[in-house]
Amino acid sequence: MTALPLAVLSPFALAAFAPWAHARLKHRAGWLLAVLPALLTAFFGWLMPSAAAGAPASFGAPWMAGTGVMFSFHADGLALLFAVLITGIGTFILIYAGGYLKGHPHQGRMSAFLLLFMGSMLGVVLSDNLITLFVFWELTSLTSYLLIGFNHEQERSRRAALQALVVTGTGGLAMLAGFLLLGASAGSLELSEIVRRGEQVRSGALYVPVLVLVLLGAFTKSAQFPFHHWLPNAMEAPTPVSAYLHSATMVKAGVFLLARLSPVLGGTAAWEASLTAFGAATMLAGAALAVVKTDLKQLLAYSTVASLGFMVMLLGIGSPYAVKGCLVFLTAHALYKGALFMVAGAVDHEAGSRDASALSGLRRAMPFTAFAAALAGLAMAGLGPWLSFIGKELALEAVLKGGSPWLAGAAVLTSASFAAVAGITGLRIFAGAQPQAPRKVHEAPVSMWLGPLWLAVQGALLGPLAGKAGEFLSPAASSVLGRPEEVKLALWHGANAALGLSGLSLALGAVVYAGWDRVRRAGRLGDTALKWGPDRLYDLSMDALTALARGQTRIVQSGYLRYYLLAVVLSVMALAGHSLYSRGEQPVMQPSVPVTPYGAAVALMIVASAVAAVLLDTRLGAIAALGGAGGGVALIYVMYGAPDLAMTQFLVETLTIILFVLIIFKLPRFARLSRPWSRVRDGLISLAAGGMMAYLSLVALHVDLHPPISSYFAENSVPAGYGRNIVNVILVDFRALDTLGEISVLGLAGLGAYALLKLRLAGGGDR
Amino acid sequence: MRDLILSTATRFLLPLFLTFAVFLLLRGHNEPGGGFIAGLVAAAGFALYSLAYSPAKMLRLLRAGPRALIGWGLLLAVASGLPATAAGKPFLTALWTRLHLPGLLDLKVGTPLAFDVGVFLVVIGVVLTVVVALQEEED
Numbered sequence: 091m092t093a094l095p096l097a098v099l100s101p102f103a104l105a106a107f108a109p110w111a112h113a114r115l116k117h118r119a120g121w122l123l124a125v126l127p128a129l130l131t132a133f134f135g136w137l138m139p140s141a142a143a144g145a146p147a148s149f150g151a152p153w154m155a156g157t158g159v160m161f162s163f164h165a166d167g168l169a170l171l172f173a174v175l176i177t178g179i180g181t182f183i184l185i186y187a188g189g190y191l192k193g194h195p196h197q198g199r200m201s202a203f204l205l206l207f208m209g210s211m212l213g214v215v216l217s218d219n220l221i222t223l224f225v226f227w228e229l230t231s232l233t234s235y236l237l238i239g240f241n242h243e244q245e246r247s248r249r250a251a252l253q254a255l256v257v258t259g260t261g262g263l264a265m266l267a268g269f270l271l272l273g274a275s276a277g278s279l280e281l282s283e284i285v286r287r288g289e290q291v292r293s294g295a296l297y298v299p300v301l302v303l304v305l306l307g308a309f310t311k312s313a314q315f316p317f318h319h320w321l322p323n324a325m326e327a328p329t330p331v332s333a334y335l336h337s338a339t340m341v342k343a344g345v346f347l348l349a350r351l352s353p354v355l356g357g358t359a360a361w362e363a364s365l366t367a368f369g370a371a372t373m374l375a376g377a378a379l380a381v382v383k384t385d386l387k388q389l390l391a392y393s394t395v396a397s398l399g400f401m402v403m404l405l406g407i408g409s410p411y412a413v414k415g416c417l418v419f420l421t422a423h424a425l426y427k428g429a430l431f432m433v434a435g436a437v438d439h440e441a442g443s444r445d446a447s448a449l450s451g452l453r454r455a456m457p458f459t460a461f462a463a464a465l466a467g468l469a470m471a472g473l474g475p476w477l478s479f480i481g482k483e484l485a486l487e488a489v490l491k492g493g494s495p496w497l498a499g500a501a502v503l504t505s506a507s508f509a510a511v512a513g514i515t516g517l518r519i520f521a522g523a524q525p526q527a528p529r530k531v532h533e534a535p536v537s538m539w540l541g542p543l544w545l546a547v548q549g550a551l552l553g554p555l556a557g558k559a560g561e562f563l564s565p566a567a568s569s570v571l572g573r574p575e576e577v578k579l580a581l582w583h584g585a586n587a588a589l590g591l592s593g594l595s596l597a598l599g600a601v602v603y604a605g606w607d608r609v610r611r612a613g614r615l616g617d618t619a620l621k622w623g624p625d626r627l628y629d630l631s632m633d634a635l636t637a638l639a640r641g642q643t644r645i646v647q648s649g650y651l652r653y654y655l656l657a658v659v660l661s662v663m664a665l666a667g668h669s670l671y672s673r674g675e676q677p678v679m680q681p682s683v684p685v686t687p688y689g690a691a692v693a694l695m696i697v698a699s700a701v702a703a704v705l706l707d708t709r710l711g712a713i714a715a716l717g718g719a720g721g722g723v724a725l726i727y728v729m730y731g732a733p734d735l736a737m738t739q740f741l742v743e744t745l746t747i748i749l750f751v752l753i754i755f756k757l758p759r760f761a762r763l764s765r766p767w768s769r770v771r772d773g774l775i776s777l778a779a780g781g782m783m784a785y786l787s788l789v790a791l792h793v794d795l796h797p798p799i800s801s802y803f804a805e806n807s808v809p810a811g812y813g814r815n816i817v818n819v820i821l822v823d824f825r826a827l828d829t830l831g832e833i834s835v836l837g838l839a840g841l842g843a844y845a846l847l848k849l850r851l852a853g854g855g856d857r
Numbered sequence: 858m859r860d861l862i863l864s865t866a867t868r869f870l871l872p873l874f875l876t877f878a879v880f881l882l883l884r885g886h887n888e889p890g891g892g893f894i895a896g897l898v899a900a901a902g903f904a905l906y907s908l909a910y911s912p913a914k915m916l917r918l919l920r921a922g923p924r925a926l927i928g929w930g931l932l933l934a935v936a937s938g939l940p941a942t943a944a945g946k947p948f949l950t951a952l953w954t955r956l957h958l959p960g961l962l963d964l965k966v967g968t969p970l971a972f973d974v975g976v977f978l979v980v981i982g983v984v985l986t987v988v989v990a991l992q993e994e995e996d
Binding site: 741745751811814822827833847850 | 881885886887888889890891892893894897898900901904905908924927928930931934935938948949951953965967969970972973975976979980982983984986987988990991992993994
């Protein structure tokens with residue numbers, strides 16, 4: 091199905107158009123750009139029935155033949171669930187960003203980045219090939235880097251962007267290694283094929299390495315403890331970005347990957363232990379850190395960390411209940427968290443502050459925003475009869491049945507934190523009689539309340555329409571569980587233990603909400619302790635990396651030409667000498683051509699020149715002596731019929747002398763500065779190097795690794811190359827690509843020499 | 858370092874160097890010569906001129922900047938490989954055509970000549986870049 095790759099690539103194409111649209115339509119361009127994701131949402135929704143029927147749309151084109159790398163897509167239930175969320179929420183994010191950044195000079199850039207991200211994210215969820223998935227995965231990291239660093243004039247933004255890139259990029263590399271091992275273990279890189287070979291992978295020797303590496307990728311992306319710190323820092327991004335990437339979509343990529351691979355890697359003790367442990371730790375850390383923040387976005391960010399932990403933990407439990415709970419929770423979370431983030435942005439935009447402790451009574455001034463916030467807040471608390479309520483019930487039930495009491499306790503505490511955060515972000519700032527804000531508050535423009543309202547209403551409606559939601563989630567659950575599974579959702583599960591826990595968590599949440607001031611004061615103590623948290627560790631390791639780089643540069647790059655030369659000569663000797671020794675070839679001592687008196691005389695001249703070059707006390711003399719040695723070599727070329735080589739040699743000697751003449755006057759007076767022992771050392775090394783090269787030449791005379799190719803050149807030079815000078819025909823025709831490489835290197839060397847000389851002239855050198 | 862003998866001689870030597878360079882370049886395919894050697898000869902001539910007069914005068918004579926020559930040479934060499942690509946053959950495959958004027962001329966011309974001219978230009982450019990940079994440092 092060709093429409094599938096086109097759908098993935100279309101946001102990339104539209105991104106190129108976005109700056110132009112904004113230049114023409116200003117902030118209203120958001121409405122126009124949102125048409126594409128809206129159409130894509132409909133398209134993915136339209137594909138859902140085929141996925142439900144077990145015949146998902148797919149597409150495959152060869153990419154790198156012979157390596158198993160395909161450009162392939164597979165739209166099964168899980169992929170489509172994510173695709174609908176990505177494009178559906180993306181539609182409103184584009185509209186919202188138009189209003190949020192109204193008047194910003196780089197609106198077009200923001201929309202373009204958002205669209206690029208949307209395409210990358212669609213690629214991640216729809217890819218069938220592991221390598222294709224990886225490429226899109228990295229693209230999400232890159233676009234996220236651009237989006238977090240959107241306000242690049244600010245140091246904090248740049249740091250947050252780089253941190254997100256480093257953390258998720260490192261995880262991505264580990265994941266790539268994991269993917270390759272997984273491909274080797276399963277014998278295929280196609281996910282649709284791999285999920286059928288789960289047994290083979292789980293019993294294979296590579297299972298543990300694959301699991302560890304893939305988990306590293308998923309945990310860094312989905313901000314699991316101890317990699318969670320990049321997510322709250324990423325709140326430096328403009329709010330549309332936080333709402334889209336850091337609540338609804340990108341951070342769920344890790345959860346997506348775990349869900350995708352759970353039929354392959356899941357169900358083992360190692361899987362369950364690691365996912366539940368890390369998930370629960372993340373959940374508790376996020377829940378605890380969320381309630382002590384006052385910045386609306388920080389509150390939401392830490393609660394997102396906790397939610398991601400919750401999802402990972404549910405996937406770890408892996409029972410049908412847990413998977414269903416995870417999917418319902420994931421969908422509901424994307425809706426209400428996206429809405430709440432957009433609300434926070436709207437409040438920030440209109441009231442001039444995001445400080446939850448300083449805002450209140452905004453209800454009257456911002457009625458639509460307040461309504462959206464209330465709906466979304468009720469969803470987050472799990473209070474209203476919305477979709478999230480069902481998700482919470484399912485999740486708690488799954489934890490009660492499949493997990494330990496510890497996990498149940500953790501889940502209750504986390505839900506309590508959700509309820510408190512929901513109260514603060516959705517209720518507290520809007521409640522109260524008198525508006526309290528740094529400036530006069532107005533309702534946000536329609537572009538900024540439409541999105542949150544729509545998402546919140548969706549979340550609310552899906553509660554009563556639980557049957558529909560279940561139909562929608564069934565194919566996804568089937569993908570995760572690896573077998574057909576029907577999701578039957580109902581709002582009322584009866585008065586069971588889960589409902590009791592739910593009530594308990596609400597009560598706890600209400601206590602936290604009521605005593606929020608005291609909680610925050612207690613939290614300040616914790617902040618001091620947290621200075622030594624993972625964020626600090628990140629800084630320390632980045633500092634260590636720079637220090638290491640600086641240290642090794644200081645050692646390797648001494649800045650003295652003699653040491654570079656020594657290193658080069660010694661390495662060549664070590665490598666060539668080792669290979670000479672290990673091959674044990676004997677040198678040819680019989681001359682292959684007759685030795686003439688002229689030849690002998692020239693050879694003597696070369697040796698004498700070389701000795702003179704070493705011993706002479708004047709520079710000019712030494713240079714002339716070197717020229718003599720070079721000229722002698724050229725004479726030998728002439729004698730044995732290599733005129734091209736001889737000519738080149740002569741010319742190079744000539745030019746060398748010209749260059750020497752140019753610099754000789756600038757050198758200090760000739761003096762013996764080196765100590766005797768270093769001269770002895772250099773002499774010995776030179777003799778050894780020269781001796782070894784001589785020996786190598788003699789050995790090389792009779793080593794034929796391959797049948798000589800020279801006869802081919804000789805035979806084909808005239809008929810195929812139309813030239814009698816074989817050397818030239820080889821240079822410009824048979825081996826023209828080599829020559830092209832050589833002249834490129836030559837050109838670069840010339841430019842390099844130029845740059846070095848000019849830098850020195852400008853006084854930029856520090857030596 | 859102006860020297861009357863050197864500068865006078867150079868005025869006669871440079872044309873000879875250049876003529877010889879072109880000669881080497883063109884005969885290179887059949888007899889000893891070729892773009893590399895020809896480039897060295899031409900560069901030696903210009904370097905001599907630069908020594909006898911000044912880098913600025915030499916550059917005026919050269920018309921193009923030496924670094925630009927590197928670029929043009931590389932561009933020409935790469936471009937000489939493109940007709941083959943367009944003809945569906947591997948990049949840099951030699952293509953030949955025969956110029957035939959009865960009684961006057963019978964010559965085979967091909968993309969390798971353009972390639973060799975590219976090499977020629979790069980070599981001149983590199984040598985003169987270094988020569989000029991060294992000489993300018995002197996001042």
